[in-house]
Amino acid sequence: MTRPSAVTALRSDSARPRKRPRRTGALTALPWVTPTLLLIAGVVIYPTILMFWTAFRKYNSYGIEQGSAGLNNFIGPAGAFTFPTVPWASVWTNTVVWVVVVVLLTLLLSLGLAQFLNKDFPGRKALRLVIILPWASSVVMTTTVFNYGLQTDVGLFNRLLVDTGILQTAYGFTKDPTSAFWVAVFVAIYVSLPFTTYTILAGLQSVPRDVLEAAHVDGAGAAQRYWQIVLPLLRPAIAAATLINIINVFNSLPILKILNETPGFNTGHTTTTLIFAYKSTLGPGVASALSIFNFFFCLVIIAVYLGIVKPTKEVQ
Amino acid sequence: MAKLTKALALAAASVFVLTACSTGTGGTASSAAAAGQLPATTIKILAPSYGDSSQADWQKIIDEFKKKEPNVTVELQIEAWDNFTDKVKARIQAKDYPDILNDNAFASEATAGLLYPINEVMSDSTLASIEPALLKNGLGTDGKQWAAPDIASARLMATNTDLLKKAGVSAPPKTWADLETAAAKVAATGVSGYGMPLGSEEAQVEASLWLWGAGGDWPQGDKLVANQPASVEAFTEMKKLIDAKSTQPDPGATNRQAVADLFDNGKLGMYVTHSGLMSVTRQKFPNIHYELSQIPSKDGTPVAFGVTDFILAFNNNDANRKQATKEFLDLFYSDPMYEGWYKGTGLLPVTTSMIAAGKASDTDNAAFYDALSYVKFLPVSNPQWDALKNALQGTAGTIAKDTPENVLSKIQAQVDAQG
Numbered sequence: 001m002t003r004p005s006a007v008t009a010l011r012s013d014s015a016r017p018r019k020r021p022r023r024t025g026a027l028t029a030l031p032w033v034t035p036t037l038l039l040i041a042g043v044v045i046y047p048t049i050l051m052f053w054t055a056f057r058k059y060n061s062y063g064i065e066q067g068s069a070g071l072n073n074f075i076g077p078a079g080a081f082t083f084p085t086v087p088w089a090s091v092w093t094n095t096v097v098w099v100v101v102v103v104l105l106t107l108l109l110s111l112g113l114a115q116f117l118n119k120d121f122p123g124r125k126a127l128r129l130v131i132i133l134p135w136a137s138s139v140v141m142t143t144t145v146f147n148y149g150l151q152t153d154v155g156l157f158n159r160l161l162v163d164t165g166i167l168q169t170a171y172g173f174t175k176d177p178t179s180a181f182w183v184a185v186f187v188a189i190y191v192s193l194p195f196t197t198y199t200i201l202a203g204l205q206s207v208p209r210d211v212l213e214a215a216h217v218d219g220a221g222a223a224q225r226y227w228q229i230v231l232p233l234l235r236p237a238i239a240a241a242t243l244i245n246i247i248n249v250f251n252s253l254p255i256l257k258i259l260n261e262t263p264g265f266n267t268g269h270t271t272t273t274l275i276f277a278y279k280s281t282l283g284p285g286v287a288s289a290l291s292i293f294n295f296f297f298c299l300v301i302i303a304v305y306l307g308i309v310k311p312t313k314e315v316q
Numbered sequence: 317m318a319k320l321t322k323a324l325a326l327a328a329a330s331v332f333v334l335t336a337c338s339t340g341t342g343g344t345a346s347s348a349a350a351a352g353q354l355p356a357t358t359i360k361i362l363a364p365s366y367g368d369s370s371q372a373d374w375q376k377i378i379d380e381f382k383k384k385e386p387n388v389t390v391e392l393q394i395e396a397w398d399n400f401t402d403k404v405k406a407r408i409q410a411k412d413y414p415d416i417l418n419d420n421a422f423a424s425e426a427t428a429g430l431l432y433p434i435n436e437v438m439s440d441s442t443l444a445s446i447e448p449a450l451l452k453n454g455l456g457t458d459g460k461q462w463a464a465p466d467i468a469s470a471r472l473m474a475t476n477t478d479l480l481k482k483a484g485v486s487a488p489p490k491t492w493a494d495l496e497t498a499a500a501k502v503a504a505t506g507v508s509g510y511g512m513p514l515g516s517e518e519a520q521v522e523a524s525l526w527l528w529g530a531g532g533d534w535p536q537g538d539k540l541v542a543n544q545p546a547s548v549e550a551f552t553e554m555k556k557l558i559d560a561k562s563t564q565p566d567p568g569a570t571n572r573q574a575v576a577d578l579f580d581n582g583k584l585g586m587y588v589t590h591s592g593l594m595s596v597t598r599q600k601f602p603n604i605h606y607e608l609s610q611i612p613s614k615d616g617t618p619v620a621f622g623v624t625d626f627i628l629a630f631n632n633n634d635a636n637r638k639q640a641t642k643e644f645l646d647l648f649y650s651d652p653m654y655e656g657w658y659k660g661t662g663l664l665p666v667t668t669s670m671i672a673a674g675k676a677s678d679t680d681n682a683a684f685y686d687a688l689s690y691v692k693f694l695p696v697s698n699p700q701w702d703a704l705k706n707a708l709q710g711t712a713g714t715i716a717k718d719t720p721e722n723v724l725s726k727i728q729a730q731v732d733a734q735g
């Protein structure tokens with residue numbers, strides 16, 4: 001047995017300054033973590049610095065730099081928060097509604113779906129595969145299919161709604177910013193379902209059967225077993241799925257952008273799509289200024305979430 | 317379809333022949349390194365796709381150029397028209413300036429000091445070959461010739477004669493009042509009357525046409541003014557048509573192509589069109605019978621809309637590239653090269669010799685050639701135009717739900733905010 005000797009070796013080491021072995025440990029780990037560090041520096045840190053730098057520089061709409069801008073990109077006459085005619089009230093509500101509604105409904109639907117897929121029934125494998133489909137295809141492609149289907153003249157979904165008598169005449173769902181927004185909510189839930197369902201399904205499969213059987217024997221009803229045993233055990237899975245969904249949904253651009261065909265500063269914007277509307281009309285400086293806000297907003301959401309849910313806390 | 321395959325085969329064949337020639341001469345030239353040839357360098361071209369043949373049309377000129385200048389490499393990038401500006405911006409932001417850019421605007425690049433005045437990269441005889449009335453369009457507000465037009469297009473109103481006859485309209489409308497009644501009558505038959513694209517692509521064109529129809533124009537002195545009595549009148553008239561349900565549904569989210577598709581499928585009575593769109597109608601939708609007429613105005617004076625796209629030359633601080641660019645552009649505008657290129661776009665030529673030839677032979681586009689004499693152009697040389705264009709594209713469509721005064725003051729506010 002080598003263990004005791006290793007322990008004694010460690011003990012004798014503790015007489016020396018504590019930092020040294022740690023530092024040598026870090027040094028030996030360096031070759032292994034360097035690629036990751038480089039990646040983080042390249043795709044996280046550098047763009048963040050660039051975003052802050054860009055937000056304080058003056059650009060024309062072609063992205064040609066014209067010196068320092070001070071705070072003009074934020075609150076100047078053509079600043080991100082002061083540009084005339086931007087309907088801020090609907091931008092704020094849309095942003096909150098977008099994140100909360102999409103993430104919440106996705107989670108609720110996924111809990112049900114995962115429960116169903118966890119049951120044994122013929123054709124389960126095939127159904128599980130079908131549910132992966134929206135995940136396997138590109139978001140842009142899925143959204144484009146919805147957009148085409150909802151067109152007034154040639155759209156198949158519109159045709160279906162008219163032929164079945166649900167609608168009197170074809171409706172331009174994607175032609176009005178508000179209805180386009182709600183279509184986008186629907187599509188966002190649709191594409192978020194597979195990932196969330198599978199995360200929860202994985203969680204469900206780790207719920208020990210003997211615990212459930214014991215509860216059953218003790219006379220706990222199905223609802224009681226779900227609320228008292230399954231849901232608490234699902235906590236890490238739900239936490240991971242929610243956090244990833246919040247970030248994904250908040251930053252999601254393609255769905256809203258493809259489905260909202262109305263140009264300009266309409267009532268279908270979230271702060272994320274507004275960044276891109278600014279980028280093409282007012283240039284990268286103003287767009288970066290709003291990005292900074294988005295960046296902090298995202299940090300705050302995550303902090304609040306971590307504070308309330310404590311997803312890292314182990315279930316006893 | 318057969319026509320298309322034939323054209324493709326022909327294009328492919330000619331490319332083969334030309335490349336065969338060019339590699340042949342290239343081989344001998346590089347070993348001989350003939351005197352008077354340019355040293356090895358690379359010039360870059362960024363151009364939009366006007367049609368399926370755009371790539372091949374440019375390549376023909378490039379192959380011919382390579383015969384003369386085997387040491388010069390030519391890099392060609394062709395991009396689709398939608399989001400073309402974003403592609404241009406991306407190249408500019410990456411400081412990868414194309415030596416030759418084919419685009420529909422030049423003021424932003426010119427004011428930023430990124431361009432050569434175009435007369436520095438074109439010989440005097442080439443400049444002189446361009447129709448002066450069109451060349452004027454490339455003049456900056458500072459009086460320098462920053463860009464040279466490479467194609468022109470005129471817009472006129474197309475009317476579906478069958479639909480109008482069915483609705484009991486005898487002749488294409490000339491005044492706004494005529495248009496109102498004609499569009500309402502056509503709409504009453506169950507199709508759309510007038511196609512009004514106020515979406516992100518062409519709201520600036522449609523809005524300008526109505527403004528000109530009211531007798532106004534955007535420039536007032538040095539400034540571009542959106543909120544003026546004539547534009548209120550124009551927007552009020554547009555709203556009248558929308559409110560009467562005489563237009564296609566959701567004008568604020570409709571682009572020109574969508575309107576053209578409606579027309580080609582016999583679901584639209586009238587819309588403002590150009591020669592490229594009409595050639596598609598002739599070739600692919602032979603059942604659509606149409607007539608071209610002046611764009612209606614308030615009092616019936618003919619209005620026509622003119623567009624020129626431009627060649628811009630970026631300053632890359634490289635004498636060799638500049639010299640190669642100059643030789644390339646001189647070749648580009650020479651009759652044998654330019655003829656094939658402009659025909660590929662489906663639009664109208666800009667050199668005096670080609671305009672004369674086109675007028676004499678191109679009967680399909682005769683009305684567009686005639687309109688060239690009275691077309692009006694957008695104020696593209698004004699540095700404020702970008703702001704006004706963006707504001708119109710983003711906001712003009714809201715007249716369906718807002719008053720003309722409100723919409724125009726919003727547009728004005730956006731323009732003013734950008735200085």
